[in-house]
Amino acid sequence: AQTVTQSQPEMSVQEAETVTLSCTYDTSESDYYLFWYKQPPSRQMILVIRQEAYKQQNATENRFSVNFQKAAKSFSLKISDSQLGDAAMYFCAQIISNFGNEKLTFGTGTRLTIIP
Amino acid sequence: NAGVTQTPKFRILKIGQSMTLQCTQDMNHNYMYWYRQDPGMGLKLIYYSVGAGITDKGEVPNGYNVSRSTTEDFPLRLELAAPSQTSVYFCASRASAGISTDTQYFGPGTRLTVL
Numbered sequence: 525a526q527t528v529t530q531s532q533p534e535m536s537v538q539e540a541e542t543v544t545l546s547c548t549y550d551t552s553e554s555d556y557y558l559f560w561y562k563q564p565p566s567r568q569m570i571l572v573i574r575q576e577a578y579k580q581q582n583a584t585e586n587r588f589s590v591n592f593q594k595a596a597k598s599f600s601l602k603i604s605d606s607q608l609g610d611a612a613m614y615f616c617a618q619i620i621s622n623f624g625n626e627k628l629t630f631g632t633g634t635r636l637t638i639i640p
Numbered sequence: 641n642a643g644v645t646q647t648p649k650f651r652i653l654k655i656g657q658s659m660t661l662q663c664t665q666d667m668n669h670n671y672m673y674w675y676r677q678d679p680g681m682g683l684k685l686i687y688y689s690v691g692a693g694i695t696d697k698g699e700v701p702n703g704y705n706v707s708r709s710t711t712e713d714f715p716l717r718l719e720l721a722a723p724s725q726t727s728v729y730f731c732a733s734r735a736s737a738g739i740s741t742d743t744q745y746f747g748p749g750t751r752l753t754v755l
Contacts, residue, residue, distance in 0.1 A: 528682070557742040569683075569730060569746035576742075615682055619742060627698065628673075628732075628744055630682025 526551045528618050530631035537606045538639050544591075545601045545634045547616030556620040558592070560601045563633070564612040572614070575599065603636075611638045641666050644747035646731050652753045653721040661716040661750050663731030670736040672714040673698075673744065674706065676727040683730060689714055690736075721754045728752070 527550045537543035549558070560572040575583045575592050582590050587604045603610055616631040647662045665672065670691045675683035675698075685698030689708040703725055705717040714733075718725060728751050732744040 559743070561746075567728060567749045567751075569732075569749075571743060571745070574743055617682070627685050628683070630684075632680065632682050 526553075526556075526618055526620065526627070526629040528616050528629050528631040530616055530634050532634045533632070534635045534637070536637040536639055537603075539606055539608060541606055542602060542604045543606055543636065545603075545614050545616075545636065547599045547601070547631055549597050549599060549616070549618050549629075551597075551618065551620060553620040556618055558590075558599045559617045559619075559628075560588070560590070560599075561615045561617060561630075562610075562612045563615060569615075573601065606638050608638050608640065611636060643667065644731055644733055644745055646729075646747040646750050648750060649748065650751045652755060653718075654755060655721060655723065657721050658717070658719050659721070659752075661718075661729055661731075661752070663714045663716070663747060664712050665714075665731075665733040665745075665747075666712065667733060667735070667745070668711060669733035669745075670711065671734045671744075672708065673732040673734075674704070674714070674716045675730045675732065676700065676725075677730060677749075678727050686716065686729075718752075723754050726752060726754045 529548045556577045558575045562570045573585045589602045591600045613633045615633045619628045644665045673688045674686040677683045687706040689695045731747040734744045
């Protein structure tokens with residue numbers, strides 16, 4: 525069974541600074557996908573970034589990047605030049621590449637506060 | 641495209657009442673999902689569907705039912721509402737062909753309170 529752990533319930537960062545959110549996961553599968561979703565107060569789940577496990581190169585989307593350490597089963601999210609609009613809950617999630625297993629496993633989330 | 645839409649946004653039910661949460665997607669996605677999110681927790685899968693006429697249980701299916709008569713719609717039915725079903729419900733969909741078939745796209749959620 526897959527598990528996803530986010531050990532930081534809350535984080536805060538000064539506006540324009542950089543923050544890193546941690547995520548570790550556990551799976552016996554070798555082919556899977558990892559995601560970071562953002563949930564602002566509106567509750568909408570918004571995809572921030574995705575990473576394919578078979579790709580060694582870390583994914584990047586504008587100010588968002590990941591540090592994917594497959595051997596360590598670690599998948600952290602780095603937000604550069606933090607903006608007030610980045611304030612939200614951030615969820616790490618994993619799904620294995622196996623049609624028949626449709627479970628997207630989520631962590632418990634990290635609440636990010638941006639300090640003006 | 642409107643993406644994934646859900647109705648209603650909010651609902652209060654009395655214990656024992658029934659209701660249907662509606663979910664529609666206009667992206668022609670074959671796969672659709674229902675999740676619930678309890679306070680301070682991540683999302684848990686209730687039911688999913690891999691295409692019209694095909695549904696299957698997820699992690700927490702008890703107390704719920706689903707149907708999938710069309711590609712676009714995936715309603716979630718609560719037959720006898722219980723306080724334990726107080727939660728925020730999310731519908732999601734994903735493509736089965738093309739790029740990014742691993743990525744699920746979420747609706748805005750329905751906040752349900754059972755009193």
